[in-house]
Amino acid sequence: MADAIISGLGGLTVGFQVLAMDWRNTVMLLVGFGLLYLGIKKDCEPLLLVPIGFGCILANIPLSDVMSQEGFIRVIYDAGIATELFPLLIFVGIGAMTDFGPVLARPSMFLLGAAGQFGIFITLLLALAMGFPQLDAVAIGIIGACDGPTAIYVTSKYAPHLLGAVSVAAYSYMSLVPIIQPPIMRLMTTKKERETVMKPLAKPVSKTTKLLFPLVITILGGIIAPKGLPLLGTIMLGNLMRESGVVSRLTKASENEIANVVTLFLGLCIGATMVGSAFIKTETLIILALGLVAICLDTVCGVLMGKAMRVATGGKVNPLIGAAGISAFPMAARVVQKEGAKWNKKNYLLMHAMGANAGGQVGSVIAAAVMLSVLAGMGIIR
């Protein structure tokens, strides 16, 4: 009788014993709390960091079976991440939410959206130079897209073991754009350049052009870089629904209910991949550092393209708008507006920066698509 009671009570203390044996779970529990703190108290991407943080806590509780073969998060993971379905559903919502009008009013802003992705490719080379396997380097480079769903799509497809590190880096740095970008913008430009006033965009865009945009981009992008068609097709489907105006129920469902449910599942799954034994490695720290480098390089290349456009237009472009050529929408555009107004109170760069930022949304997807198609062409991926 006494033995049975002692054995029974012993069963209740096994978790504490396992926790004491592997310090990495304790560290990851603290990381989970840290992510929750950032999301709840600091308002950094709370929609993602709250489920990621909680998923991380769930997976690191000793003897937790949430990610075992029949665990409830494993079931969600297999259904939505292993199949790459969740990031694509998020993309339909992003397309439904995004107004591409500012970039259509000035299509040259697509070039800033292209330059804002160069960090992907430079970081990929850096990761290869540091000895990462080719597919791991692809996943690390994609952090430079500054686009969570793209990073998750590519990583879950080619380097699923890096999903936790890459996703946390992508979303954390996206929320840190207002801190990361301004010093680089100041370093890369002269006072005169920062003070440049740009004329307001007066050119309205017709409904026909807005309707043709998602169709043209899908067909053109799909033909050039077919490997990225799922990414491009879903964001453009969302945008076509928005601009058509005839399927408002679907548009609203995509940008609200579907996006919300998928975001919850996505966050939980990402958090649950951050198990101590797999996450606490020197490799993770290097990935986080390379992700930061990627986003800094995006900003540098975007501003450099802004400078080139300034030269080409005879000084009419404020190169600060180049920093908005990344995918963090509309945060990067707001950062540019704030920085521009700091140097010249008459400067209203928001709409120009929104154009570059919308170009960056398309740019990040195109860059990922081009990268995958080039890698397929080289025989690195199938």
Added chain:
Amino acid sequence: MLICGMGGTILTLWIMSLVMAFLGKLFPEKPEKKEA
């Protein structure tokens, strides 16, 4: 990789910008007709 990736991205987006600029000119926004 660097040349193909960066070159491919900028070329694709440049083509897209040209096509969209052309479509913008082909289908300009028409001001709404005011009722008499």
